[in-house]
Amino acid sequence: MGLISEVLLLPFAPVRGSAWAVRQLLNEAERIYYDPATVRAELARLEERLEAGEITEEEFDRQEDGLLDRLEFASRNSAGLGNGTAP
Template identity: 60%
Template sequence: MGLLGEILLLPAAPVRGAGWVLRQVVAEAERQYYDPAAVQRELSSLAEQLDQGLIDEAEFDRREDELLDRLEVAQQRRAAAPGSGFAPPSNEGRTS
């Protein structure tokens, strides 16, 4: 782009910076949401709630299915981008 382009885009720098920050926050939130250790902890907590009678079998099954889906997406991400820890799920159809 060059110096002239950078000078012309200088007024948009705060917007570009805010966009970068927003992308970083979203990436970190997704990383934490799909973290296999976090999903395992939630599954363990869910089993404890069922054992203590705090939830019924139907609620357990529904929430367990959601957590297992998250775990599957986490494994797909790891397979798609080894070492990076982040890759969008292939079924979301997002473009960058």
């Protein structure tokens, strides 16, 4: 039955390939988004913007909360996976 199903589903191969590529892109984007080094760099840039007067204290607090949430999420997930990347 495997060969028959492959032949019947052959017209859908481009869709399956596209879906795989989209999943890979999303996985990589999520890995970068939650990467602790990336989040720490964004926190440093945020602090520089505050010190330069580009943003208000309220805006800094709001953005900092979001970045710290990302960092906490990354730490929780890496510790749960046991991949040794937790601090």
